[in-house]
Amino acid sequence: MTGCLTSVPFWALIVSVISLVISGLACWNAWQARRTSVIPVLVFTRRSSTEWQIENVGNGPALNVLSREKDFGGKWKEEIIPLYPIAAKTTINLPWFKSAETLVATYADIHGRSYTATCEKDLSGWEHRNLYPSWKGNQSEWKARQAQMPPNLTSD
Numbered sequence: 001m002t003g004c005l006t007s008v009p010f011w012a013l014i015v016s017v018i019s020l021v022i023s024g025l026a027c028w029n030a031w032q033a034r035r036t037s038v039i040p041v042l043v044f045t046r047r048s049s050t051e052w053q054i055e056n057v058g059n060g061p062a063l064n065v066l067s068r069e070k071d072f073g074g075k076w077k078e079e080i081i082p083l084y085p086i087a088a089k090t091t092i093n094l095p096w097f098k099s100a101e102t103l104v105a106t107y108a109d110i111h112g113r114s115y116t117a118t119c120e121k122d123l124s125g126w127e128h129r130n131l132y133p134s135w136k137g138n139q140s141e142w143k144a145r146q147a148q149m150p151p152n153l154t155s156d
Contacts, residue, residue, distance in 0.1 A: 038110055040088065041126060044103045044119035052097040054086065054105055054117075062086040062107040062115075066135050069100035081144050082137030095148040106130045 038060030045053045056062050065083040070076050079096070083105075086092055097103060102120040109115070114130035 042117040052094045055091040056086045065107040070102035096144045
């Protein structure tokens with residue numbers, strides 16, 4: 001009779017440890033799902049014959065966006081244009097990108113994780129890291145947009 005009573009607390013301890021592990025895993029999965037539910041995913045599109053767009057097809061805002069193009073000769077353009085944050089499900093026109101072999105955008109999500117979106121020879125790519133960490137914006141989005149406006153519509 002004594003052996004039976006001492007084995008009950010042992011099994012209760014085993015069941016408690018197993019339930020604790022399962023609860024911990026469930027919490028970890030919920031935390032990961034919450035973090036990944038706000039990932040911005042930027043893609044370059046060209047729905048008209050004249051302008052490139054960048055579209056956020058993800059579920060969170062894209063922050064600290066830097067955009068740049070490479071010409072058909074394989075040379076990067078000098079301008080690295082920082083863009084205003086791009087909300088989820090939003091498309092932004094990029095009139096300063098004309099005819100490029102490669103378009104690139106680096107950006108971050110609300111948790112500070114870095115990403116890179118590319119469009120090279122009409123094929124889209126996406127990386128869960130910043131492939132160009134040394135880039136710094138050298139022209140504002142506002143200035144790039146003003147450069148595309150007719151002279152009578154621009155003002156400083």
